[in-house]
Amino acid sequence: MSEKTRQGNFFEDFRVGQTIAHATPRTITEGDVALYTALTGSRFALTSADTFAHSLSFPRSPVDNLLAFNVVFGKTVPDISLNAIANLGYATGRFGHRVYPGDTLTADSTVIGLKENRDGKTGIVYVRSCGVNQRGQIALDYCRWVMVRKRDPASPAPDTVIPELHDAVAASDLVIPAGIRLEDYDTTLSGSADLWDDYRVGERIDHVDGMTIEESEHMMATRLYQNTARVHFNQHAEKEGRFGRRIVYGG
Amino acid sequence: MSEKTRQGNFFEDFRVGQTIAHATPRTITEGDVALYTALTGSRFALTSADTFAHSLSFPRSPVDNLLAFNVVFGKTVPDISLNAIANLGYATGRFGHRVYPGDTLTADSTVIGLKENRDGKTGIVYVRSCGVNQRGQIALDYCRWVMVRKRDPASPAPDTVIPELHDAVAASDLVIPAGIRLEDYDTTLSGSADLWDDYRVGERIDHVDGMTIEESEHMMATRLYQNTARVHFNQHAEKEGRFGRRIVYGG
Amino acid sequence: MSEKTRQGNFFEDFRVGQTIAHATPRTITEGDVALYTALTGSRFALTSADTFAHSLSFPRSPVDNLLAFNVVFGKTVPDISLNAIANLGYATGRFGHRVYPGDTLTADSTVIGLKENRDGKTGIVYVRSCGVNQRGQIALDYCRWVMVRKRDPASPAPDTVIPELHDAVAASDLVIPAGIRLEDYDTTLSGSADLWDDYRVGERIDHVDGMTIEESEHMMATRLYQNTARVHFNQHAEKEGRFGRRIVYGG
Numbered sequence: 001m002s003e004k005t006r007q008g009n010f011f012e013d014f015r016v017g018q019t020i021a022h023a024t025p026r027t028i029t030e031g032d033v034a035l036y037t038a039l040t041g042s043r044f045a046l047t048s049a050d051t052f053a054h055s056l057s058f059p060r061s062p063v064d065n066l067l068a069f070n071v072v073f074g075k076t077v078p079d080i081s082l083n084a085i086a087n088l089g090y091a092t093g094r095f096g097h098r099v100y101p102g103d104t105l106t107a108d109s110t111v112i113g114l115k116e117n118r119d120g121k122t123g124i125v126y127v128r129s130c131g132v133n134q135r136g137q138i139a140l141d142y143c144r145w146v147m148v149r150k151r152d153p154a155s156p157a158p159d160t161v162i163p164e165l166h167d168a169v170a171a172s173d174l175v176i177p178a179g180i181r182l183e184d185y186d187t188t189l190s191g192s193a194d195l196w197d198d199y200r201v202g203e204r205i206d207h208v209d210g211m212t213i214e215e216s217e218h219m220m221a222t223r224l225y226q227n228t229a230r231v232h233f234n235q236h237a238e239k240e241g242r243f244g245r246r247i248v249y250g251g
Numbered sequence: 252m253s254e255k256t257r258q259g260n261f262f263e264d265f266r267v268g269q270t271i272a273h274a275t276p277r278t279i280t281e282g283d284v285a286l287y288t289a290l291t292g293s294r295f296a297l298t299s300a301d302t303f304a305h306s307l308s309f310p311r312s313p314v315d316n317l318l319a320f321n322v323v324f325g326k327t328v329p330d331i332s333l334n335a336i337a338n339l340g341y342a343t344g345r346f347g348h349r350v351y352p353g354d355t356l357t358a359d360s361t362v363i364g365l366k367e368n369r370d371g372k373t374g375i376v377y378v379r380s381c382g383v384n385q386r387g388q389i390a391l392d393y394c395r396w397v398m399v400r401k402r403d404p405a406s407p408a409p410d411t412v413i414p415e416l417h418d419a420v421a422a423s424d425l426v427i428p429a430g431i432r433l434e435d436y437d438t439t440l441s442g443s444a445d446l447w448d449d450y451r452v453g454e455r456i457d458h459v460d461g462m463t464i465e466e467s468e469h470m471m472a473t474r475l476y477q478n479t480a481r482v483h484f485n486q487h488a489e490k491e492g493r494f495g496r497r498i499v500y501g502g
Numbered sequence: 503m504s505e506k507t508r509q510g511n512f513f514e515d516f517r518v519g520q521t522i523a524h525a526t527p528r529t530i531t532e533g534d535v536a537l538y539t540a541l542t543g544s545r546f547a548l549t550s551a552d553t554f555a556h557s558l559s560f561p562r563s564p565v566d567n568l569l570a571f572n573v574v575f576g577k578t579v580p581d582i583s584l585n586a587i588a589n590l591g592y593a594t595g596r597f598g599h600r601v602y603p604g605d606t607l608t609a610d611s612t613v614i615g616l617k618e619n620r621d622g623k624t625g626i627v628y629v630r631s632c633g634v635n636q637r638g639q640i641a642l643d644y645c646r647w648v649m650v651r652k653r654d655p656a657s658p659a660p661d662t663v664i665p666e667l668h669d670a671v672a673a674s675d676l677v678i679p680a681g682i683r684l685e686d687y688d689t690t691l692s693g694s695a696d697l698w699d700d701y702r703v704g705e706r707i708d709h710v711d712g713m714t715i716e717e718s719e720h721m722m723a724t725r726l727y728q729n730t731a732r733v734h735f736n737q738h739a740e741k742e743g744r745f746g747r748r749i750v751y752g753g
């Protein structure tokens with residue numbers, strides 16, 4: 001059998017400080033946006049209507065931030081988490097330049113921490129991943145840690161490096177879209193009269209009504225994001241796996 | 252628990268003559284059109300090919316009227332029928348200005364009739380709903396009546412007003428696209444040699460071949476239309492409901 | 503019952519040399535491309551990103567050849583294979599002019615062979631099908647043979663004509679995109695370091711990881727291609743059929 005099959009990286013393949021440029025640049029289109037709406041039911045006025053975007057001084061509707069996140073995340077999978085056992089956490093995620101249909105996103109990840117687990121078979125990889133548009137502007141970045149298998153349990157453990165991750169992004173580090181105007185923000189069209197000063201710390205909101213997720217829906221979403229993690233796709237393999245079924249990709 | 256959860260309107264919240272501007276303006280895109288094709292299998296030459304549209308003097312393929320209808324209908328749901336028990340009927344529906352990709356639709360509804368049911372727990376709400384493009388031109392309008400729950404059975408019944416609804420739209424009230432040319436209409440490309448004068452009143456046509464609808468398909472369509480009616484989405488809740496399963500949105 | 507129901511062609515309706523212009527011209531859009539990605543998980547850099555296409559001197563990302571093939575194939579179905587029992591084979595398929603979003607494809611098929619089967623109830627139809635863009639340039643062509651039912655087993659057999667089909671398309675008949683530049687081809691962005699001279703005749707490559715196909719996925723794809731073959735859509739009819747279930751369209 002040929003050796004062309006890509007097995008992905010294992011824990012011992014990562015080095016602190018290493019930067020990995022991920023494959024498959026992706027031009028985001030109105031088609032991606034329509035699928036995102038059909039798969040999530042998103043109803044943000046800003047991302048649904050160019051007219052609403054114009055009223056806030058945007059040139060047109062930007063792409064939902066979470067669509068951009070999922071596309072960038074998908075690019076990291078073949079290099080970072082193809083051999084992952086568990087996606088453990090995220091920190092200091094931040095959205096930068098708005099993404100518009102027609103923009104092309106590429107992504108890279110820098111290894112910022114490594115810690116082998118006591119079982120000697122797995123370790124935790126910490127990365128900072130970044131999505132960039134065709135002009136080199138940052139669309140989003142975030143830190144993520146994930147438990148990854150070792151190829152060979154006998155390979156030596158690396159020095160443990162655990163990155164310092166802040167509990168929150170400082171307000172001064174958030175990116176406010178340049179030129180945004182909020183004077184004409186229309187709460188009838190947005191569908192909610194609740195504005196910033198109507199929310200209280202600790203308030204609990206019941207987001208009424210659930211949605212049952214079908215297999216085809218999570219697989220279409222995951223493929224749209226070009227995420228190749230095998231656990232989401234193969235019922236015949238996964239029925240023998242830890243959970244007995246495919247795992248819904250949760251971002 | 253916070254009071255931000257939107258419960259929708261109940262029967263006693265409606266007043267004859269009231270006009271409700273619905274939320275979430277929506278720019279229709281080529282992505283929506285592709286999904287509409289993938290979900291319905293539509294094969295109208297006019298909406299499938301710009302070249303065919305040009306041959307009839309349209310600037311490009313317009314959006315299928317029923318896609319526009321479903322998008323407008325979806326906007327009415329959070330205000331009109333979130334507490335509906337049954338969608339009862341439509342009358343005098345009419346398509347106006349063609350909708351093209353890039354157009355933005357908004358919608359409003361005027362209450363034209365109210366009738367409380369004898370059980371004292373529900374009533375019928377009659378509305379005239381209208382979808383308008385970004386230039387204020389009417390894309391479509393229609394009357395609809397729907398049975399809606401009362402919040403409080405003890406609340407008094409409103410005066411009964413039943414609107415006069417015509418059996419058909421008068422031919423003189425139909426909107427013919429300005430400038431349309433039919434001289435070059437190509438029945439080979441359209442896929443049917445049957446034209447207006449080939450149809451007879453009372454003729455029955457067997458639309459051969461059925462389609463089985465999967466849960467994910469009707470949910471993707473319903474979300475694409477940003478229709479929030481809960482009965483379409485939550486299998487865990489609906490299995491305890493009247494029908495024991497999710498209801499396919501039927502327009 | 504009206505006679506407007508389209509039954510499709512049966513074996514005895516075909517004549518060698520006959521050319522059939524197929525219905526429903528189709529403008530390919532970014533929406534179709536997004537759905538193709540969501541349904542297949544395609545990750546070709548050339549079709550995923552305009553920036554990558556620019557680096558090879560394409561004006562923008564072309565549409566995946568197989569999306570174009572499936573759209574053209576779909577147009578042939580109502581005329582060629584609505585009464586097919588089995589799709590038997592393809593030969594000498596060739597992609598010509600690149601297809602870009604905004605291009606409109608039409609298709610025709612020429613009957614190049616006929617052979618009645620011994621059972622007297624079916625026969626094999628050989629066609630050469632061709633997809634053409636709005637400028638009359640060939641996007642793709644291919645030969646296909648398919649077993650089709652006879653309407654009337656008593657109808658006489660046609661003269662047998664079996665076309666000569668080459669085992670392969672000669673390299674000199676392949677279409678190389680004009681102006682393509684490969685100097686800047688980026689194997690990091692493409693996701694594979696393997697280039698032409700890395701492949702050996704006879705090499706076997708394990709395309710790791712399977713995908714379970716859901717009913718809604720193959721039906722959405724088939725409808726996107728406007729393919730009307732009934733065996734893909736109706737579970738209630740197909741459960742009584744040869745296979746007891748819907749058949750996944752496989753191109």
